[in-house]
Amino acid sequence: MASSENSVESKSSLTKLAPLEAVLFDIDGTLCDSDPLHYYAFREMLQEIGFNGGNPITEEFFIATVAGKHNDDIASDLFPGDLERGLKFVDDKEAMFRRLAAEQLKPLNGLAKVRKWIEDRGLKRAAVTNAPRPNAELMLSILGLTDFFEAVIIGGECEHAKPHPEPYLKGLEALKASKEHTFIFEDSVSGIKAGVAAGMPVIGISTRNPEDLLMEAKPAFLIKDYDDPKLWAALEELDKSGSR
Template sequence: MLMRALQFSSHFITKIHQPFYATSSSSSCIPTSPKTFSPRMSSSSSRHSSLAPIAPLEAILFDIDGTLCDSDPIHYYAFREMLQEVGFNGGEPITEEFYAKNISGMHNEELCYVLFPDWDIEKARKFMDDKEAMFRRLAPEKLKPVNGLDQLCKWITDHGIRRAAVTNAPRPNAELMISLLGLGDFFELLVIGAECERAKPFPDPYLKGLEGLGVSSEHTFVFEDSTSGIKAGVAAGMPVVALITRNPENLLSEAGATIIIDDFADKKLWTQLQDIVKKSEPAKATT
């Protein structure tokens, strides 16, 4: 079943090590799309709001896909191959622009209606389940952490900051990615969008994360990479630090990101964290 979609060619294995925006002259490789999936853009023009007002910092909530790891190339490949196999778009492969605009950041139940409005819902759900299974087969070899993640996790642990992962990914995917990244003992809580009343971009998953940790939105911030996730974090009453993993900086800013960073090693992030620590010291001294 879907044999073509399940054939992960050695040519693609080579290509996925290259940037997702790399030029390709073959339909079996990632096509060029500089407008959507371009090299990381400079964040020099991003807003310079401060995270200091949330001090003392109690917790940090993390998205997973595109935030902890750059998983979009794997998701895009799986969607492109499997959609072509079922004749989507007349059998023409979807483009990266289509993926970014219509698929990335959305949860699967919503995608069933977006991609397959004429399909029986159970058939659409089966397609999505098969696609996620394909992702899980590919992820162990290809998934890599975002730069600076280990350093950030150590800082969080050393400072006794609470943490949770909040994602629209299916639970098997989320648990696999956390395990592959070596974060199985790092997160105290994993919140799945589909297990909430409403998934991102609604605030429900982040509100559930706050409730599960027993922390206040006034002393917590969010790491996200998608406009959907940013809107969810903002709606839950928290500032959001956005990573330029795949989405254009202007869209992240328009969605409400407080600051925008290249990755977890970005000096702008560490300046913000140092400011939070400094502002927290007087509060601790009075308790």
């Protein structure tokens, strides 16, 4: 698709939401570039136990098997037939991730700008994540976003995690917001699928995951990060629609 067409589409895809009520965010890979830390932790720990014949996992394997998925599903994929071992492994991996995050976690480019845009308009906001609660709370704290979000919905505390729509529907419920006036920021295939299934436009962030894979999940449009001009063109159109 030509970028000019994409830009026209992206401008118009949010205008039907006016007046905007709320914005929902995933956390991992959406608020911060955390995937490299998860990848590092999985690669090191799987190699230690001789997974894949002792060869390090590839980034492609990580994207296909791990990125955006809930830990219960990751555990059963990595350790079929031994779920108990899988769950213990992912718990240990999360502890390693938290140690790495405490030293290395950085916000995605432009996050402060989009935060200000949301605060200036008094919009409701929730974080909706498949990360375990200790991870989610740590990341929000490091990013200075603990007080920014009115609700934090954890996939593992719902009956179904993403790609099921339930976590995003719970986010709406917690904010008392309408899906007709809310959009989502997401960076993974499972997260985009969850948001689309919940009936909201999803802006996909292609910092790490391949654009063609993300597009298959049917986001409204893709951006590189929050500095992407495509995002600001769409938000400007949305502002105009809301003030007509």
